[in-house]
Amino acid sequence: MTHESFRRIVTAHDVRGRSIVRSDEALLPVPIDSGDAAFRLVWATPAVPADLNAETDGELAAGKTLKGGSVIRIVDMLPGRASPMHRSWSIDYGIVMSGQLELELDGGEVVGLNPGDIVVQRATNHLWRNPSADTVCRIVFVLIEALPIEVEGRVLPEIHP
Secondary structure, eight states: OOOOOEEEEEEEEOTTSOEEEEEEEEEOOEEOTTSSEEEEEEEEESSSSOOTTSOOOSOOOOOSSOTTSEEEEEEEEOTTOBOOOBBOSEEEEEEEEESOEEEEETTSOEEEEOTTOEEEEESOOEEEEOOOSSOOEEEEEEEEEOOOOEETTEEOOOBOO
């Protein structure tokens, strides 16, 4: 299955303080080991708030989240595939760009998502499923580290597949 590239435009400042385009490039999602999706990091910061004075290409080594920082990535969920159930200590903003997606929570709820839908994921245990037989679902994820989630005085663990 081939994945479509997308453009990443990064702005900066010249020596006089005027706004400029620092880079404009095409990026391509890369299949991940589990085979259910293709990921492409768009940008990551090592801390929040971000230091915009740092010269970086935004290509930090980032797992699903980045401890102390933020991540934006494109995810292409493959047709008929699902991610493992997982939880991270982050607040995640998911924006469906194309295709269809299902969000399943460990309590059994399933929510169908369509282009333009936005999910605010608050460290819940969940999985993503593409119910289509033939269409890739592209979703943008912005993840920002959060404090561990506590329920009734008990810290719920991060769960990474």
